[in-house]
Amino acid sequence: MWHLYQKELLELTRDRRVMMTMILTPLLIMPIIMAISMGVTATVASAKQQETIRYDVRGEFSDYSVVAALNKQQGLSRTTLARGVTPQQALADGQVDLVLEVQGVMPSATWVLHYNGAEVFSRATRLIEKVKADLARQWQVKQLQQQGLDESQQQQWLTPITLEKQSVADERETVGEAVGGFLPYIMLIIALSGAIYPAVDIGAGEKERGTLETLLMLPLTTTEIVLAKIALVSTTAFVTASLMLMSMAGWGAAAAFGLDIDVVKEAMQSFHFHDLILILLSVIPACIMFGSLMMAISFYARSFKEAQTYMGFAFTLPFLPLLLASLPGIEMNFWWAMVPLSNVALAIKELAKGTLEWGYLLLIWANAGFIAWLLTRLTVRWCQREQVLFR
Amino acid sequence: MIKVHRLSKRFRVDKKANVPANRLDGKWFQALSEISFEAQAGEVIGLLGANGAGKTTTLRLLSGILKADSGTVETDLAAIDSDSQGYRRQLGFLSGSKGLYERLTVRENLTFFARSYGLAAEQVRQQIELLTEQLKLEQFLDRKVAELSTGMRQRAAIARALVHDPQLVIFDEPTTGLDIVATEQVLSCIEQQKEAGKTVLFATHHMDEVQLLCDRIVVIHEGRRCFFGSCAEFLEHFQADSLNLALRHCLQHGGAA
Numbered sequence: 001m002w003h004l005y006q007k008e009l010l011e012l013t014r015d016r017r018v019m020m021t022m023i024l025t026p027l028l029i030m031p032i033i034m035a036i037s038m039g040v041t042a043t044v045a046s047a048k049q050q051e052t053i054r055y056d057v058r059g060e061f062s063d064y065s066v067v068a069a070l071n072k073q074q075g076l077s078r079t080t081l082a083r084g085v086t087p088q089q090a091l092a093d094g095q096v097d098l099v100l101e102v103q104g105v106m107p108s109a110t111w112v113l114h115y116n117g118a119e120v121f122s123r124a125t126r127l128i129e130k131v132k133a134d135l136a137r138q139w140q141v142k143q144l145q146q147q148g149l150d151e152s153q154q155q156q157w158l159t160p161i162t163l164e165k166q167s168v169a170d171e172r173e174t175v176g177e178a179v180g181g182f183l184p185y186i187m188l189i190i191a192l193s194g195a196i197y198p199a200v201d202i203g204a205g206e207k208e209r210g211t212l213e214t215l216l217m218l219p220l221t222t223t224e225i226v227l228a229k230i231a232l233v234s235t236t237a238f239v240t241a242s243l244m245l246m247s248m249a250g251w252g253a254a255a256a257f258g259l260d261i262d263v264v265k266e267a268m269q270s271f272h273f274h275d276l277i278l279i280l281l282s283v284i285p286a287c288i289m290f291g292s293l294m295m296a297i298s299f300y301a302r303s304f305k306e307a308q309t310y311m312g313f314a315f316t317l318p319f320l321p322l323l324l325a326s327l328p329g330i331e332m333n334f335w336w337a338m339v340p341l342s343n344v345a346l347a348i349k350e351l352a353k354g355t356l357e358w359g360y361l362l363l364i365w366a367n368a369g370f371i372a373w374l375l376t377r378l379t380v381r382w383c384q385r386e387q388v389l390f391r
Numbered sequence: 392m393i394k395v396h397r398l399s400k401r402f403r404v405d406k407k408a409n410v411p412a413n414r415l416d417g418k419w420f421q422a423l424s425e426i427s428f429e430a431q432a433g434e435v436i437g438l439l440g441a442n443g444a445g446k447t448t449t450l451r452l453l454s455g456i457l458k459a460d461s462g463t464v465e466t467d468l469a470a471i472d473s474d475s476q477g478y479r480r481q482l483g484f485l486s487g488s489k490g491l492y493e494r495l496t497v498r499e500n501l502t503f504f505a506r507s508y509g510l511a512a513e514q515v516r517q518q519i520e521l522l523t524e525q526l527k528l529e530q531f532l533d534r535k536v537a538e539l540s541t542g543m544r545q546r547a548a549i550a551r552a553l554v555h556d557p558q559l560v561i562f563d564e565p566t567t568g569l570d571i572v573a574t575e576q577v578l579s580c581i582e583q584q585k586e587a588g589k590t591v592l593f594a595t596h597h598m599d600e601v602q603l604l605c606d607r608i609v610v611i612h613e614g615r616r617c618f619f620g621s622c623a624e625f626l627e628h629f630q631a632d633s634l635n636l637a638l639r640h641c642l643q644h645g646g647a648a
Contacts, residue, residue, distance in 0.1 A: 004503075011495055014535075211492060214551075219477075220507065
């Protein structure tokens with residue numbers, strides 16, 4: 001069995017397509033995609049923050065302080081619309097970015113804000129909120145002064161409750177919550193992508209090329225042959241996921257310390273080497289499951305092409321458990337530790353936060369081991385069936 | 392020695408399968424019906440028949456990769472069913488697909504198969520040396536199989552089938568697609584196996600090879616044996632002056648044996 005594993009490994013390392021998915025994707029392609037998307041997002045957001053918001057204000061101006069406050073606010077520039085133009089038309093035509101309709105005066109004023117809510121990075125509402133808060137504050141202070149209250153009394157009236165936030169989550173947990181939101185997705189999907197091509201090649205591919213027939217004539221049991229192949233596919237999945245994690249750590253460190261980005265620096269400093277090792281350990285059960293599932297599918301397929309079609313479907317399977325694990329309020333417990341892949345995703349999240357209880361890791365290993373055993377039995381049975389073997 | 396007795400095999404087929412209607416029984420295709428023959432040590436047996444006659448199925452049944460529905464295979468090597476691993480250690484099988492890994496060199500292929508058959512490192516080295524000399528592999532021993540010509544591949548595939556020095560050698564159309572020189576090398580290799588006292592079964596469409604090498608022949612037609620005997624008996628039985636003509640008569644009239 002060991003000779004077979006070694007042979008398969010040697011063969012795969014000589015395949016450029018495997019090297020692409022296993023090494024180049026996690027080390028270079030994924031980081032480049034992530035860097036480009038983050039760079040573009042940052043540039044767009046920054047440009048939107050610099051942009052001057054064109055507005056018009058309408059309504060009853062018995063109190064001209066509203067107009068004055070809007071004029072004074074940096075980042076806002078008034079564009080007076082023609083009388084017959086409705087706010088909706090003006091926004092649709094791009095004449096302005098917002099129209100403010102003022103109805104009544106304080107303390108019973110209503111402002112109607114017309115704007116395009118679909119613009120994610122727009123600061124239009126934020127600027128109007130600021131103007132509104134400043135004006136309201138000025139009015140409140142004026143009213144309190146008229147009541148003869150001094151500054152400290154005014155403060156008590158204006159802020160009757162002071163909220164002091166004291167989170168029990170340390171910095172690691174906070175960072176872990178954020179990182180744990182996307183890390184399982186990336187790690188498990190990349191692991192699966194690392195398993196697919198080798199599985200197709202050494203299962204359906206060997207069947208198509210006729211080498212599987214020769215292999216089955218060796219003095220090895222079918223179980224040994226299947227196990228060697230599952231071990232190999234699990235290895236490629238694990239290597240791909242490991243390289244992805246190392247690549248993220250490496251590129252993260254480069255961005256944090258090379259470009260001196262504080263947020264990334266804080267995130268990097270809250271992780272230790274042993275955290276990465278533990279995350280990798282928690283990925284192993286998923287890799288074994290991927291290996292056995294992919295080999296079962298690959299052996300079942302008639303040809304390389306048919307296997308690729310099945311793999312396309314199989315690639316979508318992990319999305320549901322991963323999505324479930326990422327939903328708000330879903331946390332690791334006994335039942336979630338029994339749900340394949342969701343359990344691994346939750347474990348990675350908890351490990352990133354530094355809050356995983358060790359018993360769960362053992363449960364996940366046991367659970368994945370059982371599923372892998374079932375799939376291995378299925379694959380062995382398929383390999384023993386002439387109908388599947390010579391389809 | 393190998394003794395095949397009333398071997399039958401049928402396959403389940405789907406509706407779209409392109410199979411002759413006379414061999415269909417509902418959803419079942421009768422691939423082989425009660426085939427019997429035997430081969431002694433040091434004997435070369437040729438399997439003849441048209442495409443789809445059942446030659447490859449017969450050889451696959453003898454390799455143990457397919458299980459017969461009925462009938463028996465007896466050998467003096469190991470029991471094909473109860474000691475399948477022991478049997479496989481004594482079997483060298485060359486299928487039509489060659490069974491070589493294209494991204495590995497010939498040496499790596501041979502080493503992998505030899506180690507899988509349990510040969511020690513020194514034995515592996517000796518066997519590769521021996522086969523390299525017998526099959527003239529030295530020029531491409533360290534080249535990847537993907538880079539080899541058809542003839543080179545076939546010689547490498549034969550070396551792969553013989554690397555563990557098996558007692559029972561089964562070749563499925565070993566000279567198909569080869570040029571004259573490569574064909575001669577393959578035939579010479581089969582002769583060497585015979586001289587070494589091994590039992591050789593090979594399927595072929597080339598009557599000159601049969602004439603040259605085979606002690607006895609088995610002719611299979613539509614899954615049934617239609618002749619088993621020596622070439623001289625075959626010619627006499629069908630009153631023909633060439634094996635080609637005799638085979639044509641045999642396949643036309645269903646034969647008798």
